[in-house]
Amino acid sequence: MVNLYVALVHYPVVNKQGDIIAAAVTNLDLHDIARSACTYGARAFYVVTPLTDQMRMIEKIVSHWTTGGGGRYNPARREALSLIRIESSLSDVLEDIRAKEGINAEIVVTSAKKRAGSLGYQRFKEMIHDGRPYLMVLGTAWGLSETVMETADHVLAPVSGPADYNHLSVRSAAAIILDRLVGC
Amino acid sequence: MVNLYVALVHYPVVNKQGDIIAAAVTNLDLHDIARSACTYGARAFYVVTPLTDQMRMIEKIVSHWTTGGGGRYNPARREALSLIRIESSLSDVLEDIRAKEGINAEIVVTSAKKRAGSLGYQRFKEMIHDGRPYLMVLGTAWGLSETVMETADHVLAPVSGPADYNHLSVRSAAAIILDRLVGC
Numbered sequence: 416m417v418n419l420y421v422a423l424v425h426y427p428v429v430n431k432q433g434d435i436i437a438a439a440v441t442n443l444d445l446h447d448i449a450r451s452a453c454t455y456g457a458r459a460f461y462v463v464t465p466l467t468d469q470m471r472m473i474e475k476i477v478s479h480w481t482t483g484g485g486g487r488y489n490p491a492r493r494e495a496l497s498l499i500r501i502e503s504s505l506s507d508v509l510e511d512i513r514a515k516e517g518i519n520a521e522i523v524v525t526s527a528k529k530r531a532g533s534l535g536y537q538r539f540k541e542m543i544h545d546g547r548p549y550l551m552v553l554g555t556a557w558g559l560s561e562t563v564m565e566t567a568d569h570v571l572a573p574v575s576g577p578a579d580y581n582h583l584s585v586r587s588a589a590a591i592i593l594d595r596l597v598g599c
Numbered sequence: 600m601v602n603l604y605v606a607l608v609h610y611p612v613v614n615k616q617g618d619i620i621a622a623a624v625t626n627l628d629l630h631d632i633a634r635s636a637c638t639y640g641a642r643a644f645y646v647v648t649p650l651t652d653q654m655r656m657i658e659k660i661v662s663h664w665t666t667g668g669g670g671r672y673n674p675a676r677r678e679a680l681s682l683i684r685i686e687s688s689l690s691d692v693l694e695d696i697r698a699k700e701g702i703n704a705e706i707v708v709t710s711a712k713k714r715a716g717s718l719g720y721q722r723f724k725e726m727i728h729d730g731r732p733y734l735m736v737l738g739t740a741w742g743l744s745e746t747v748m749e750t751a752d753h754v755l756a757p758v759s760g761p762a763d764y765n766h767l768s769v770r771s772a773a774a775i776i777l778d779r780l781v782g783c
Contacts, residue, residue: 416761431673443627447768454767455760489615491766576639576781577600582675583638584631587774590767591782594775597760 417543417597420520420550421452421589422461422508425469427560438556440469445476447586448553449495455593458515458548460498461508473501505552505563512548520550524559524567525592527574527581534569536595543596551592553585600640601727601781604704604734605773606692607632609648611744622740624653629660631770632737633679639777642732644682645692657685689736689747696732704734708743708751709776711758711765718753720779727780735776737769 423444426437445462452460462473477499479485486493502508512520521542523534543549552559552567564570574591575581583591607628610621629646636644646657661683663669670677686692696704705726707718727733736743736751748754758775759765767775 443768443770447771450764450767451771453764454758454762456762491764494764495766574638574778574782576777578638578640580634580637580675580678582679583634583774584627584770586627586768586770587631587635590771590774591778593760594758594778595782598758598775598779 416456418546418548419457419543419596420459420461420512420548421448421457422463422505422550422552423448423555423585424505424552424559424563425462425464425555426466427562428554428556429558429560431557433557435560436556437464437466440464440473441555442476444555444586445473445496445499446492448589449498451590451593452498453495455597457498457593459500461500461502461511463502463505463508465503470501470503473499477501505566508550512550516548518547520548521569522550522552522567523569523571524552524564525554525571525588526558526564527583529573530570532570533572535572539569539571540596553589555585602730602732603641603727603780604643604645604696604732605632605636605641606645606647606689606734606736607739607769608689608736608743608747609653609739610650611746612738612740613742613744615741617741619744620740621648621650624648624657625739626660628739628770629657629680629683630676632773633682635774635777636682637679639781641682641777643684645684645686645695647686647689647692649687654685654687657683661685689750692734696734700732702732704732705753706734706736706751707753707755708736708748709738709755709772710742710748711767713757714754716754717756719756723753723755724780737773739769
């Protein structure tokens, strides 16, 4: 199994105009990315928001599917949503991984835009077998803010097809990236 | 570009108990699969339900994002949702493709379960360049009914990772399959 963690960031991200915002949490982001993370053996799925009402909402959703009625109805969903950890910032995520692993995670951020020197999938696929922990960071809304991009060790190449259309949902992008890295 | 069509079927599918049902339409299925279809150059994305109130709801969503305010706000979403065609049955989908192409589409159904003789991704990837039209059929709820499986020319191998967990969302499965077939 690979030593890979996934984080979905709701702040700081940008809106359509490029302003830094805190995005609202989308229920199906939690379900879909948890299910993909579980399929491909990620160690944990961090959902990052500093907003306390949003943190409470995530806790309510997760507990319904892990310790509540949802989990009894659908044990497969319980297994997936058990991977979710709620954190108020990316630095808290990194602290949590460091506490588990004893070393810092390498931060790999994702973006729909092409950037010079970005990390290719084949190279990242090789790296995640080197024993170090890796944190793959996904942004909501119109993507991660530049401040997050700058803290990264690597920027992953965008997912693209032949059609020159780069507007996948974050749920789809997460699924595709995990499949490219770990899929059979 | 490949000659590939995608269909998302809401009837006949099965529920958790294996009964045949008509599943409710999920808004984000329309958005996510349309965006993936657009990314990978699919010719059309058929949403299949025989329920007239559900058909009207899909029309309302699609028109908001194609001819209404949503499309003006987000032209990329307009481009994706323009791929959506609403049909009441899979035979109507096949009829529509035959009218466009002059020949029948090869039907490739998807399933989360392993089956003997299933079509592998490498083989399907080669096939979609042979000029014939292909229809990839996805099921909602607990998957396509046996009656649909039996009409297929091919059953695609399930998407799986190393973790022996096969409970991806249909949105994630669609994204991964399209990436495996057409992704760079």
